[in-house]
Amino acid sequence: MGERMLLRGNEVIAEAAIRAGCQCYFAYPITPQAELLEHMAKNMPRLGRTFIQAESEIAAISMVYGAASVGVRTMTSSSSPGISLKQEGISYLAGSNLPAVIVNIVRGGPGLGDIAPAQSDYFQATKGGGHGDYHMIVLAPSTVPEAGELTMLAFDLADQYRTPVMILADGMLGQMMEPVELPEPIDVASLPAKEWATTGAKGRDPNVILSFDLDPEVLKRMNLALQKRYRQIEAKEVRYEEAATEDADILIAAYGTVARISKSVVRMARAEGIKLGLFRPITLWPFPYQPLKELADRVKTVLTVEMSAGQMWEDVRLGVAERANTPFYGEMGGVVPTPRRILSEVRKHAS
Amino acid sequence: MPKGMLIIDKERCKGCGLCIVACSHPVLAFSGELNRSGYNVVHMERPEACVGCGFCALTCPDVAIEVYRARVPA
Amino acid sequence: MPVSTEKMVKVFGRPGSLTEARFTYCPGCHHGILTRIIAQTIDELGIVERTVGVAPVGCAVFAYLWYRCDVIQASHGRASAVATGVKRANPNLIVFAYQGDGDFASIGTAESIHAANRGENITVIFVNNQVYGMTGGEMAPTSLVGQKTTTTPDGRDPALFGYPIRFSEMIAQLDAPVYVTRQALYDTKRIMDATKAIKKAFTNQLEGKGYSLVEVLATCPTNWRMKPTEANKHVAEVVTKVFPLGDLIDRG
Numbered sequence: 001m002g003e004r005m006l007l008r009g010n011e012v013i014a015e016a017a018i019r020a021g022c023q024c025y026f027a028y029p030i031t032p033q034a035e036l037l038e039h040m041a042k043n044m045p046r047l048g049r050t051f052i053q054a055e056s057e058i059a060a061i062s063m064v065y066g067a068a069s070v071g072v073r074t075m076t077s078s079s080s081p082g083i084s085l086k087q088e089g090i091s092y093l094a095g096s097n098l099p100a101v102i103v104n105i106v107r108g109g110p111g112l113g114d115i116a117p118a119q120s121d122y123f124q125a126t127k128g129g130g131h132g133d134y135h136m137i138v139l140a141p142s143t144v145p146e147a148g149e150l151t152m153l154a155f156d157l158a159d160q161y162r163t164p165v166m167i168l169a170d171g172m173l174g175q176m177m178e179p180v181e182l183p184e185p186i187d188v189a190s191l192p193a194k195e196w197a198t199t200g201a202k203g204r205d206p207n208v209i210l211s212f213d214l215d216p217e218v219l220k221r222m223n224l225a226l227q228k229r230y231r232q233i234e235a236k237e238v239r240y241e242e243a244a245t246e247d248a249d250i251l252i253a254a255y256g257t258v259a260r261i262s263k264s265v266v267r268m269a270r271a272e273g274i275k276l277g278l279f280r281p282i283t284l285w286p287f288p289y290q291p292l293k294e295l296a297d298r299v300k301t302v303l304t305v306e307m308s309a310g311q312m313w314e315d316v317r318l319g320v321a322e323r324a325n326t327p328f329y330g331e332m333g334g335v336v337p338t339p340r341r342i343l344s345e346v347r348k349h350a351s
Numbered sequence: 352m353p354k355g356m357l358i359i360d361k362e363r364c365k366g367c368g369l370c371i372v373a374c375s376h377p378v379l380a381f382s383g384e385l386n387r388s389g390y391n392v393v394h395m396e397r398p399e400a401c402v403g404c405g406f407c408a409l410t411c412p413d414v415a416i417e418v419y420r421a422r423v424p425a
Numbered sequence: 426m427p428v429s430t431e432k433m434v435k436v437f438g439r440p441g442s443l444t445e446a447r448f449t450y451c452p453g454c455h456h457g458i459l460t461r462i463i464a465q466t467i468d469e470l471g472i473v474e475r476t477v478g479v480a481p482v483g484c485a486v487f488a489y490l491w492y493r494c495d496v497i498q499a500s501h502g503r504a505s506a507v508a509t510g511v512k513r514a515n516p517n518l519i520v521f522a523y524q525g526d527g528d529f530a531s532i533g534t535a536e537s538i539h540a541a542n543r544g545e546n547i548t549v550i551f552v553n554n555q556v557y558g559m560t561g562g563e564m565a566p567t568s569l570v571g572q573k574t575t576t577t578p579d580g581r582d583p584a585l586f587g588y589p590i591r592f593s594e595m596i597a598q599l600d601a602p603v604y605v606t607r608q609a610l611y612d613t614k615r616i617m618d619a620t621k622a623i624k625k626a627f628t629n630q631l632e633g634k635g636y637s638l639v640e641v642l643a644t645c646p647t648n649w650r651m652k653p654t655e656a657n658k659h660v661a662e663v664v665t666k667v668f669p670l671g672d673l674i675d676r677g
Contacts, residue, residue, distance in 0.1 A: 024514050050513040054506070055539035062503035062536065066479070066510020069497045074514070092500045198495035198511070200518055202474035208489040210498035356433055367453030367646075367653040373613055390452065406613045408437040412457030413448055419433035 004181045009144045009173040012180050013077070013103055014039035016151035021188040022101070023072035024050040026063040030082045031115045032171035033105035037077070057082040061089025061102070068098040069209045071197030073155050073188075077103035079171070080121050081112060083129070090164055091130030094226070095211025097196075099158035101151070102136070103167040105174040108334035116334025117170035117257055122311035125168050126285040133223055135230050137165040137237060138284040142260040144178035150282070152183060159191065161233055168284060170307065172257045172336060230286075239282035240291055244270065248277030250301045250350055251324075253292070253316045255281050257336065258305050264339040265346060274350040284312065292319035301325040301349045305342055308332065325349065355403025356419040357395055363415035366390035370407035370416065376400040379407060440464035442473045446490045451558075453653020455610045455643035456484060459552065460491055462616070463521070466624045467494060470631065476519045477511050479504045481528040484558045488523060502533025505540035508547045519630055521548040526565040527557050530592040537592070544601030544635040548626045551593070553668065554643040562648030566590045569667055574648070589667055593640040597673035603629050604637040605674040609665065611644070611657040618670075629677050642668055 007015065014036045017025065025040045037053070044051035050067070054060035060076045067074040078086060083104045093100050106121045108114040123129075125138045137157050141147035147169055154165040198207045213219045241259075244266050245251065252262045259280040269276035279295060279302070281288050296302055302324050304313040313328045320326050329345040331337045357378075364386060370393055371379045380396035395401065403420035439445075442464035450456045467473050473494050480488035482501035489496035499507040504522035512520045522540075529537050529551045540547065556574055557563040563576040567589045571580040581589075597605045604626055608619035619641060626637035642664055644656035651659060 024510065026510065052509070052513065052543075055535050058503065059506040059509075059536050059539065062500065062506035063510035063513070065499070065503070066497065066507035066512075067514035068510075069507070070477075070511050070514040070518070072514045074510070088500055089503075096498075198477045198497055199515065200475040200477065201493065201495050206489075206493055207495045208498070209496075210489060212486070212498065352432070363447055365452035369453055369653050369657065372654050372657075403433075403436060405437045409613050409616050410458065412450065412452075412454055412461075414439050414443065414457065414461045416437070417435060417439075418437035420436050422432055422434055 004179055006177055007144065007180050008035055008175060008177050009147050009169060010035035010105065010175070011039045012144050012148040012182070013151045013167060015182055016148035017075050017101065017155070018043060018047065019183060019185040020152045020155040021073045021186050021191065022049070022075045022155065024063070024067035024074040025076070026052045026054050026060040027076050027078060028054050028057050028060050028082060030079045032107060032174050033077050033079050033103065035174070036103065036105070057085035058088060061086040064100045065089055065092055065098060068093065068100045069198045071194035071199060073159070075101040075103065077105070079105045079107045080109050080118070083121060083124070087130035090136065091132050091134060092211050093164040094134035094136065095132060096209050097162040098164070098209065099162050100164045101154045101158055101167065102164055104169070106168065106170045114334045115171060117172035117307060117336055118332070118334050119170060119256060119258065119307040120309070120311065120332065121168065122284065122306070122308060125166050126287070134226060135285050137161070137163060137233060138168050139165065140168045140255040140282060140284050141173060142256050142280065144173065144176055145180045147173060148180055148182060157237065161229055163229070168256070170257050234286040237283060238286050238288045238290070240288040241280040241282060242295070243278040243280070245277035245279065245295060247275055249275045249299050250303065250346065251277045251279050251295060251299050252303050252305055252342070252346070253279045253312070254305045255284060255312060258307055261337065261339055262305060262342060265342045268339060268343050269346050274346060276346055281312070287315045287319070289315070289319040292316065293321065293323065296320040296323035299324050301327065303345060303349055304328045305337060305345070306330045307336065352421060353399050353401050354421050355401035356398070357401060357407065358417040358419070359393060360415040361386045361392045362388070363413045364390060364392040365413055366392055367412060368393070369410045369412065373406040373410035375404050375406055376402060440468045442467040442493050444491055444493055448491065449487050450484060451647040453644065453646045453656060455554070455641070456552065458610050458616060459550065459641055459643065460488070462620050462623055463550065464492060465620070466627050469624065470627055472519045472631070475517060476521070479508045479511065479520065479522040481524045483525040483528055485523055485525060485552070486559070502528050502531070503536050504528060505533065505547070505549060506536040509540050509543070509545050512545060512547050516546070519627065521550060521627070523550045524552065526551070526553045526555065526567045530590055531566040538596065541596045541602050541636050541638065542599050546630055546633060546635050548630050549638045550623070551638060551640040552643050553640055554645040555589070555664065556645045556648045558645050558648055569664070591668065593638060593673055596638055601636060602638060602674055603635040603676045606638070606672045607640040607642065607668060607670050609642040609660055609670055611660040625677065634677055
């Protein structure tokens with residue numbers, strides 16, 4: 001492992017991308033992820049790599065599309081309103097089987113919202129925010145070091161499955177400073193060649209990157225191929241964390257910043273005799289339905305806590321499938337729930 | 352022997368007639384013959400007048416015309 | 426008709442950079458001429474193995490069927506941004522974006538202007554036929570005043586829809602572009618001029634000079650409701666009055 005540094009979440013994501021071999025980064029500034037852009041602006045040219053402050057979010061994701069077509073590792077980042085603009089490009093990336101990493105440092109919405117932390121882009125991220133039948137792999141870190149680890153992983157998964165991968169964090173994670181031990185940079189030359197990339201038709205037939213066919217039967221086959229890959233991802237790439245679940249009779253289901261806060265709540269609840277555990281999805285898509293289902297057989301209640309009006313809650317209810325009670329507590333507009341507030345919700349449901 | 356000669360790919364021709372107008376000598380005309388797509392294809396009405404200038408081919412939007420010129424004796 | 430070419434030498438044939446696939450364009454459409462010119466240029470420069478074309482949305486969406494080089498199909502209007510990503514990721518590639526007037530000068534306005542303003546070392550071919558061909562003949566940003574389209578059935582009224590946009594002149598105001606020119610294809614002289622311009626635009630990129638834009642006035646006989654020959658005449662006599670031909674910038 002590499003050196004230990006005190007860094008903001010945004011900087012860690014940027015630095016991890018560099019160490020994962022991100023060759024081209026394109027973005028448009030937006031709060032609360034500006035430090036990510038600034039880190040890339042400072043460091044990418046120094047390494048002989050590409051940084052462009054694009055004219056818009058749409059341009060940035062389109063540049064990602066171009067760089068991904070050539071086969072290099074590429075990334076863009078933004079926050080909620082900017083991610084809305086990128087949906088066109090994300091749908092095209094998915095449709096054209098292109099690997100890319102997209103970072104969303106979520107802020108309050110809808111509309112312009114505010115610049116405070118939120119989790120209200122869950123639907124957009126996990127259910128296909130753009131048009132067409134597609135998914136992205138969505139990774140949700142809950143600490144600054146984990147943001148770095150998942151960013152490294154995101155590039156590998158993107159290449160492996162030829163799919164866009166999203167890092168879904170929030171303004172709190174982006175701004176928070178923590179000691180981080182950054183991994184060693186990968187050797188880009190050791191990555192497998194991308195035979196499909198548009199690198200010039202030398203000694204081979206032309207490669208074509210496209211997401212369309214006007215023949216419905218052909219487009220159906222293209223869609224079936226995507227769906228087949230999604231089933232593989234669902235089978236192999238589900239990631240989650242459990243904390244204090246062994247003897248729990250009530251669970252909090254939470255991800256990202258809220259999961260981190262909820263770990264304190266688990267300690268507080270246990271101190272007063274409530275057998276509380278935590279279930280934390282790390283992949284929001286594919287969602288860990290099966291492990292949640294198994295846990296739900298052993299507990300009375302799964303309390304979903306989110307900084308939204310109840311978006312992941314829908315997936316929790318799908319996973320729990322009435323095996324347990326599924327109450328919800330959420331904050332909106334950039335309000336971060338305090339451990340005490342969450343604890344009082346837990347008490348309501350503790351037997 | 353004419354100075355020029357054209358090979359017109361009848362199945363590529365869409366009968367737009369731009370080559371007829373582009374021809375510096377009146378060589379080309381609609382043949383009245385329909386290709387598989389139903390287009391009235393162009394043919395060399397006066398092949399003896401062709402000088403192989405290639406204007407027809409330059410103008411053809413479907414790259415349906417090949418142009419040949421008589422070899423100049425060495 | 427049996428033809429003998431034994432004693433003859435071929436002086437014009439299909440460029441090697443074109444596939445055998447037939448164009449999907451309507452009879453008389455200039456897209457075909459332009460596609461052939463680009464392929465011929467790629468042949469002459471010997472760059473088919475390192476060329477990447479970026480195709481637009483619109484009638485040219487099928488470009489990947491026709492070239493023997495790698496092709497990327499971009500989302501509507503973003504071809505110049507996609508080309509930027511390709512070229513930055515691999516500067517050894519020769520990258521051209523092929524965009525219609527809706528793609529380049531309407532929905533892609535920001536991407537088009539800013540790729541030019543950054544002086545991206547790419548070649549952009551901008552096909553201006555003053556109408557939206559594929560969707561059914563709607564108004565383009567370049568439609569002429571009074572032009573009847575399916576969305577301006579009484580003719581384009583500037584009070585409602587503004588004036589035909591001279592986008593290349595806007596690009597020519599920028600400091601970065603190396604070469605900005607407007608060409609046409611309505612007769613053999615213009616076709617030869619356009620061929621030279623396109624070759625220059627590719628050569629500039631090969632020599633690392635920067636951004637080149639070739640606007641090409643093209644016809645859309647189908648949606649103009651004209652015969653191909655009438656459409657050519659219309660470009661020569663009417664369209665070129667609004668969109669004058671010639672080089673706007675040549676800093677090569």
